[in-house]
Amino acid sequence: MGSARWPSSCLSLLLGLSVLIVGCAAARPPAADVPWSPFPEVHEADAIFTGHRFQDGMVLPEVRIHYATLGTPRRDASGAVTNAVLMLHWTGASGEVLRGKPFQDALFAPGRPLDATKYFLIFPDSVGHGRSSKPSDGARMKFPAYGYGDMVALQHQLVTGTLGISRLHAIVGLSMGGMNAWLWSELYPEAVEGVMPIVSLPTRIAGRNLLWRRFVSRQIREDPEWRNGDYTAPPRGWREAFPVVRMMLDGVPHLQATLPDAPAADAFIASAMAQAEGMDANDILYSLESSRDYDPEAGLGAIQARVFALNFSDDEFNPVSLRTLEALMPRVKHGRFVVQAGDARSFGHFTQAHPELWAEQVAAFLAFLEGE
Template sequence: MKRRDLFLGVSVLLLGCASARPPVTEPTAAISTAAPFSATSELAVQQGDAVFANHRLHNGMTLPELRIHYATAGTPRRDATGAVTNAVLLLHWTGSSGEVLRSKPFVDALFAPGKPLDATKYYLIFPDSLGHGRSTKPSDGLRARFPAYGYRDIVELQHRLVTETLGIPRLHAIVGLSMGGMNAWLWSELYPDDVEAVMPIVSLPTRVSGRNLLWRRFVTHQIRNDPDWRGGDYTAPPRGWCEAFPVFRMLLDGVPHLQETIPHAAAADAFVQEAITQAARMDANDILYSLESSADYDPEPALRDIKAKVFALNFSDDEFNPVSLGTLERLMPRVKRGRFVIQPGHGGSYGHFTQAHPEQWARHVADFMAYVEESPQTAVQNE
């Protein structure tokens, strides 16, 4: 099978940026951990940077100037009080950016006229999360001297972008993928009155543990313990990171798909070499920080307090979040207005990274948006 990987270079933006920035009109690149699709987008967007001075992270460290890059598409619609009523926040996965979610496959499946998140109907917001894309991140210059951050920091900054920069007190919906899905779970708990509905995709409402934790620790240990890492001051991609990434990449894919596409040793060797080449284009410090940022994620204790409608989507061939654990079946009954779907995997799906092929799951986004629009009485009857 022919693979097309999206390799977009990262523009270096240092912490010493201006406190006010004009909208950015020309796209620059952002890294994607694995994106087998074209970056061409037909979605018209406005881009800009929200810059927060002396932002204090949850660990007590402060960044003198912190930038969150974002793009918006569509037109805000307002009620009689002037509040925006059609804002939808789109949250990307680890090592990616909002730019990937604006690529042609996502536009065609989700944002085009008549699609579930039609940009002529909704006001779409695409942030680059802290540590990713064109937002403030270790590779901007601080490298391993960058303060550690967590998912709660990521979500707090997303909230500040939405409420302070864009002036939107309540989101109509959030759709998040993988890390973005975990961010969506936290949004529903940390800001229960500020979002109407969330759709976490390929994520689970519980702390990272088991195999999901093991692969993260394996990759981060390979980076930190590599002599070429040099405490974060490497001059070339650390060998440990490049050699660890094929395992990361393998787990992203689905067992049925790998069984069909890796029939012999030559195909396996090509897969490994492609992954190593891809890893060499990424910044190891950025990946290290983003993987370790999941340490503070654990929405399970507060699931009963969620007010938003929740529509969770997972894939049966996802090796990061194995459905054999029965996590959604066990935990979703705690969510008052919660629903979930486990989509079966097959030889043409991609395991965890089916998330990057929205044409395979867009129908569930349509179901989610129909759920969002249901009257309270209808929703209760359906549940």
């Protein structure tokens, strides 16, 4: 099936951090008034991979990947799991963010698109994030310089080795998780039926998206307080860079409506700098620079999975004016995409953290996956 752009009357940052989701997601009501029943119990565990070699050649005696599951695996006559969905988070966040109330209400509650009574949902913390192995565990700048390829390889080991699932029904990835989903569809074409990359593009990071990453990296690395990663307090360069990240995360119409004067802008900056205090600069540096190996463009024609890409018109990380999806999606054999319109009520790139605004697109993806 060729690419098609689906218009929508409704309404990654690649640095949407978990502390942000609490404040931003609370700004909107739950997605829908759906009947509530208790979720199946969430199971959390750590997968330990010994002697793991990273792409940079470094070997760690142990790599820990923390993960959670929600729901119950369903199996076919051969015993293979048929209802597994991998949920992949954005840069600086964790799988726990995707299990928060906004996502529960909009996606996982009974009757919602990824109803946890029907699907077996898997929420890993990607390497360098959450409760998985990361620089701030103690290695600091001696931690392997992981890339997106390393993230996806460890996710694949978790799914196939630890959980014993040979083929995922779907992957839903947000921002960095969306880019991971693109890589999954190319690196492990037999291992997934369909992928839904949200606020991500199937090409190398360049232009504005590259500039802000380099700016933040330089602000950290060139700050004397950073001390080559051996700082004792959040470096000033990181704290002063984060308001720029916050600005890029948000939508232009939303900022225009919510920051009408200098006091409002100053309050925005102060809030962002306060949030930066609670983040580890080395973890952030590693996570931003891990995108260096991302470039799926050449392999788009070989993708076997059904792909349903979702972006937002007010996303400043992935500007729609570049028409990247229009140019590249025709190469995907079974691909569709939506550019959902943003307005003063949406949040640009960070609309990803408001699933009530795009849950209907997940339902459309699942229908597309079933051939409807």
